[in-house]
Amino acid sequence: MAKKEPASVSMLVLALLKGREMYGYQIIEELDRRSEHVFQMKEGTLYPVLHGLEKDRLVTAREAVTEKGRTRRYYAVTEKGLRALEEKEKEWRTFSKAVTAILAGA
Amino acid sequence: MLARYKWVERATAKIRFRPDQEAVARELTEHIQDLLDHCGETGMGEEAAEAAALAAMGDPEAIAEELGRLHRPWLGYLWRVSQGLLLAAIGVCLVLCAIRVFSSPRLYDLPGWEVCDRLTWRAEAVIGEPGEAEEYELIPSGLTSTGGYTIRAERAVLRRGGGPVQEAPWWTLILYLHIDVGWRGEELYWGPNVIAEVRDSAGNCYNNGSYETNRYYRFASSSAAPFLGQKAVLALDGVPEDTAWVEIDIGYGELARTLHITLTKEAGT
Numbered sequence: 001m002a003k004k005e006p007a008s009v010s011m012l013v014l015a016l017l018k019g020r021e022m023y024g025y026q027i028i029e030e031l032d033r034r035s036e037h038v039f040q041m042k043e044g045t046l047y048p049v050l051h052g053l054e055k056d057r058l059v060t061a062r063e064a065v066t067e068k069g070r071t072r073r074y075y076a077v078t079e080k081g082l083r084a085l086e087e088k089e090k091e092w093r094t095f096s097k098a099v100t101a102i103l104a105g106a
Numbered sequence: 107m108l109a110r111y112k113w114v115e116r117a118t119a120k121i122r123f124r125p126d127q128e129a130v131a132r133e134l135t136e137h138i139q140d141l142l143d144h145c146g147e148t149g150m151g152e153e154a155a156e157a158a159a160l161a162a163m164g165d166p167e168a169i170a171e172e173l174g175r176l177h178r179p180w181l182g183y184l185w186r187v188s189q190g191l192l193l194a195a196i197g198v199c200l201v202l203c204a205i206r207v208f209s210s211p212r213l214y215d216l217p218g219w220e221v222c223d224r225l226t227w228r229a230e231a232v233i234g235e236p237g238e239a240e241e242y243e244l245i246p247s248g249l250t251s252t253g254g255y256t257i258r259a260e261r262a263v264l265r266r267g268g269g270p271v272q273e274a275p276w277w278t279l280i281l282y283l284h285i286d287v288g289w290r291g292e293e294l295y296w297g298p299n300v301i302a303e304v305r306d307s308a309g310n311c312y313n314n315g316s317y318e319t320n321r322y323y324r325f326a327s328s329s330a331a332p333f334l335g336q337k338a339v340l341a342l343d344g345v346p347e348d349t350a351w352v353e354i355d356i357g358y359g360e361l362a363r364t365l366h367i368t369l370t371k372e373a374g375t
Contacts, residue, residue, distance in 0.1 A: 023136075024133065024136075024137050025136075025137050025140040025141070042162070042163065042164025042165070043137060043141070043162050043163050043164065044117060044134065044137075044163035044164040044165075044166065044169045045164050045168070045169060045172075047130065047133065047134065047137075047169065047173065048169060048172030048173055048176060051130070051173065051176045051177070052172075052176055055176055070136060070139070071132055071133075071136060072136065073129075073133050073136075
């Protein structure tokens with residue numbers, strides 16, 4: 001039986017956006033910092049993930065111009081996104097528990 | 107072109123919807139700029155920083171595939187198509203109006219009255235030649251609506267002489283009428299079956315071109331143009347010199363309406 005991928009970049013992105021809205025570069029930095037440099041990705045690949053989440057209405061985006069004149073596109077998680085994140089977390093914990101149990105018996 | 111812009115161009119190449127493509131390009135460019143700023147802080151040279159930033163961004167072709175798949179906003183396309191159709195519809199309307207307006211024959215200049223287009227020889231027959239005949243202007247006022255047309259008197263001239271049955275005094279009242287035809291520009295068919303009856307303040311009735319009585323009316327009308335309207339002339343032969351008003355019963359696809367034209371003498375006449 002095919003299992004859903006328990007952990008994905010989209011789940012991590014939703015988790016990062018849970019606390020506050022961020023733009024792409026911030027998300028990459030935060031992912032790097034919070035995973036203690038374990039999760040590193042080609043940074044351009046973040047955008048298809050973000051735009052996919054936006055299309056599925058799991059995140060919303062807004063553009064803002066900074067004091068330095070830079071245009072930032074901020075992403076924030078939606079209610080639907082929070083519910084999806086909750087589901088993903090459950091799946092991940094089940095998966096993690098199963099892997100831990102197998103490794104414990106090895 | 108700088109390598110970073112080429113990278114962005116390649117990464118957004120598969121987004122067909124232009125507004126989305128521009129927005130994504132802006133977002134990716136800003137991200138690369140953040141990376142360049144970071145590399146600059148570490149003391150890297152400009153070229154090395156750009157190479158490092160683009161390497162960190164990844165394969166633009168792979169990203170382009172994903173972005174192209176995601177950015178297919180049918181609503182956006184629908185909006186664009188509807189805008190195009192609206193513009194096309196406006197263009198067609200303008201062209202049609204222009205054709206209606208400019209395809210009309212040139213202005214026909216009559217003394218003191220510009221007819222918007224062809225008033226045929228019949229108009230000249232109605233109006234006649236002023237020559238040395240005694241004539242003076244009256245100030246007409248009157249307006250009525252029928253069949254979607256609004257008809258008003260623009261000018262009135264009283265002229266002496268020239269009738270087929272000569273009696274003294276013999277006066278002809280020439281009424282210049284404007285017919286508002288709206289934007290459609292459909293011509294009011296101005297014929298005997300439209301003019302039901304014509305009478306004056308003295309109780310005289312006028313018939314259509316019959317010489318059995320001394321009093322009859324003659325008419326001619328131009329074709330119509332949208333907004334410019336239609337012109338008509340109506341000559342009443344045998345009117346009393348002191349006619350205070352005339353009434354024309356006009357019926358066009360409905361019960362006849364009466365165009366009551368009050369005639370006032372101009373000061374000094």
